[in-house]
Amino acid sequence: MKTLNAIALSITFISSATAAPILATQDGLLGLYPVTDMRLTNGTCADCPTIPQALWYFQQELIAVAKPDHPVAGFSKTANAQQDVKSWSANPSAQDLNALPPLVWLGSNEVITKAELGADGKLIKLDNGGNMAFNIVPKISTNLSYFDDSSLKFFSERPVRLRGETTKAVDDSSQFTARTIWPLDFNIPNNQSAHPLSNEETLQTLVRANQGGAQSPYQTRVLWSRDAGERHDWKDKAVLGVMLNGAQGDDDEAHGGHFGIVTGQMEADGNWSRWLVNNFYNLDAYGEKGIVSAVTPADKYLMDLNNGQSYYRPSYMLVAVFKSQTLPQEYQAAINRVYNHFYRHDFVYQHAKANCAGISVDTLRSLGWNFPTRGNGGLLKATAAYFYVAATSGSLKSAHDIYEYITTEDTQLNPAAAFDALGEDMLSLAQNKTSRTLSPLEQTMSNDIEAIIMVHIPQIPSSRAFGQAPVYSFDEYLKRAPADHSQWKIIPTEPRPFPDELRDGLALTQEKPNLVPWPVGLLSFGLVFLVIWALRKLLKKRKSVMIPTYDA
Incomplete structure (x- = not known):
């Protein structure tokens, strides 16, 4: 250098x-x-x-x-x-x-x-x-x-x-x-009129349009503004953005998409390339594109020639423009603290419970944004899937992974579900349509949001296959990926071991995952007890039967 x-x-x-x-x-x-x-x-x-x-x-x-x-x-x-x-x-x-x-x-x-x-x-x-x-x-x-x-x-x-x-x-x-x-024409004009969602539209239909719009034009649309009939200059106003990246076109492990929270300030020319994206990736593996989890500017996050998200899939961003920088500033300060914990390995990246979406939304909830949860697949389904995968793969780890995917709350697991839930609640808060008692942070959002803008970011043409919209559930993921796992297109990664000499504090007390979750263990115990009970009944019945004897 x-x-x-x-x-x-x-x-x-x-x-x-x-x-x-x-x-x-x-x-x-x-x-x-x-x-x-x-x-x-x-x-x-x-x-x-x-x-x-x-x-x-x-x-x-x-x-x-x-x-x-x-x-x-x-x-x-x-x-x-x-x-x-x-x-x-x-x-x-x-x-x-x-x-x-x-x-x-x-x-x-x-x-x-x-x-x-x-x-x-x-x-x-x-x-x-x-x-x-x-x-x-x-x-x-x-x-x-x-x-x-x-x-x-x-x-x-x-x-x-x-x-x-x-x-x-x-x-x-x-x-x-x-x-x-x-591309400098990928900007956000700061004086647009509002074009709210019609009765036939939702945030999900906008994302799914044209199979995710990888080849559609770049577009911005104001979904709501405080004074809908007027144009306003948002120059120098702080923003909080929710970034959703779509499914890759040639990687069956990437149908879920990717996720990040964005902070920045509106510019006079609409240039948002210097906004910061809080990007979480697995630190313990070398990605094939060279991505490292970090706070990074939007131009690098989306348009880096090797690892920019826009070379691999379409993207979507919801931008809330605020009267003051209070809330965007507080989120960025909070997530900066989370990065310190993350780099230290006080917690580790998990594809189910602590992925790009989970870490981001957990931090928002910790600050007081109590947007509605969306449930999970349920214990019964997860337990059945655990036994099936354990029996067919012979791997308790694979069985544990499927159990975690099904039991993780949907906005923690799926980037698209997190984007949808946050966007819907953001619109509700701005329009005072939320029935729950608001936290101080939510009250600030309700009072301070001046506009909410949807940004569609197409995929950059390259030698890469075009991507599509991300899946919104684990069931949809399974339907999209080939049923035969051996037919999946997978891009392998190499492990990146974290040096033991850099571990201290909470990093030294990391608990290993329990490969047999308690519902599985309880059901297994119940099945064993049932088998023992049935055998005892059978043996008792046999002892009560007269056994004939024959004289020589």
Whole structure:
């Protein structure tokens, strides 16, 4: 990695000729935080205010961390993540609310805020008319698809924003090597009129339209605004967004989609590429796309050439615009604390009870957003599935996994169900249609939401198969995936063991899952008791029968 001084010198030289890249720390806001409060480094830094467990995951990745004398999110070493959030949120200090995330994963040193990509992909035209040589980062070896001619055509037809860094071309001239390409027409106009859902529409029908709309145009729609008949300028207003990513087209383990909560601030030009997405992934495996769980800007989350969600599936976002930044700020401060617990392994990612949706909605509930739950598949169904899978696979772990999927509350398990429930309740709170007694946080939502906007984000054309809408239930998942598990398209991952020397506190007391849940154990005991009782009855009956004897 270049030193920051070298980067600064190269930027000074290029800027004098073409007003090109700027340092990522000169790029305005990251979410609700001034990026000037942060500095660029990687996980090998010795003087970062970030916990060492978090830095361990980013030794080769560029991150932004707090500058000296700026507060950083803390955490409790004795309480679990959600207990910590509940206790902290009862009386958060101003410093805690303004504390920066432990880190923000940027991946790139520099930004070009506006450019046009040439049709041949070799040059970019900068906003002042100058040109610069252009290249893209290499494909990760485990990544099965990548940027291709269809991607180039898509981006060359619109102005773009780039993350990357200045490198040397083959002729020793300067070129910009992009890691992220953001289409600037993917914006949110800040003065739209409202077009509420019709009687035939729901949030689910919008998501499912055109099989999820992977090839549909980018679109924004105001579903509700406080003054429906007027246009309002939302510039500088804080937002809280709910992000749902659809099902991938070539991975049968990814029909459930993905999920994240977004915070940021409305810009005059509608650009939301610098909003922060709170992205949770399994830390204990190397993903084939190189994703690491982190707070990360929307342009990297969606449009990174190797791991951007928009290269693999369509996405959908509900954005609530607020009068004040109170609630978005409180959520981001709370989830920053959760990240500290997560990196420390105080709790671990679980595909059922603690996945991308579960961690996010548990934090919202810990803060006091008591949106309705949606139940689960039930103990009877789960117990029957446990015995079936145990018998057919010979694996208690597989049986336990299916049991967990069926018994986990639906908004914790399914990203689409979480998106639907949060969106419906958000609309109800904004319109004062909720009958329950509101918590302080819910009262703030009801009073402060100015507008709710639905954003449809299509899949970027590439060599990847087009995805579709995510499933809304575990039953739907089973119907969509091949019945024969051996026919599933699966992208394998490699384990990433967490170093024992970095474990302390709650990470040392992790309980191993009980592979035989209590209902299964109780039923098994009952069946054994029934068999013993039946055998005893049979033996007793046989003893009571006269046995004839024969004389010789």
